[in-house]
Amino acid sequence: MSKLKLATIWLDGCSGCHMSFLDMDERLLELTALVDIVYSPLVDAKEFPEGVDIALVEGAISSDEDVHKIKKVRERSKLLVSIGDCAVTGNVPAMRNPIDTASVLDRIYIENASCQQQIPTMLLPTLNKIVRPVHEFVKVDVFLPGCPPSADTFYQALTALVTGQPLDVSALTRFGA
Ligand code: SF4
Numbered sequence: 562m563s564k565l566k567l568a569t570i571w572l573d574g575c576s577g578c579h580m581s582f583l584d585m586d587e588r589l590l591e592l593t594a595l596v597d598i599v600y601s602p603l604v605d606a607k608e609f610p611e612g613v614d615i616a617l618v619e620g621a622i623s624s625d626e627d628v629h630k631i632k633k634v635r636e637r638s639k640l641l642v643s644i645g646d647c648a649v650t651g652n653v654p655a656m657r658n659p660i661d662t663a664s665v666l667d668r669i670y671i672e673n674a675s676c677q678q679q680i681p682t683m684l685l686p687t688l689n690k691i692v693r694p695v696h697e698f699v700k701v702d703v704f705l706p707g708c709p710p711s712a713d714t715f716y717q718a719l720t721a722l723v724t725g726q727p728l729d730v731s732a733l734t735r736f737g738a
Pocket residue numbers: 573574575576577578619620644645646647648652653707708709710
């Protein structure tokens with residue numbers, strides 16, 4: 562049986578969800594018997610490939626670049642999973658929503674900068690007016706909440722998805738493996 566193609570992507574999040582994914586430890590070896598990780602911050606792949614079976618998305622949608630990426634991920638993936646509260650609800654990144662984007666940039670690059678206070682004009686994605694969860698831009702098939710979802714949650718959910726078993730949400734743990 563050929564392996565499923567698994568991808569993970571990190572949008573506006575802190576990487577904590579990916580760290581929790583890695584906390585599956587030796588159970589990752591079990592999973593890699595069933596899936597190939599074809600794109601991820603954890604592997605050396607530059608372009609999100611076509612024909613992905615399962616895409617795990619960490620982080621909220623905060624910029625034009627995030628919108629572009631999530632649309633491509635959706636187009637190229639059979640199953641899209643929002644992992645973590647930032648992807649599911651907006652969570653921490655959405656705390657900036659009551660503040661206008663010019664003030665956010667001022668705070669980061671001028672007020673809080675100890676030197677070279679200036680707002681970059683190149684290679685900086687344009688911030689969206691507000692941060693929104695992934696499902697407000699594309700169809701999401703599975704939601705794994707938690708900040709982050711625990712390693713046990715990742716393991717239970719991925720095992721179910723990869724083997725085609727029903728996902729028992731009552732068995733998912735929200736914090737700490
Ligand atoms: Fe970080 Fe929590 Fe957001 Fe995951 S859900 S990216 S751990 S803040």
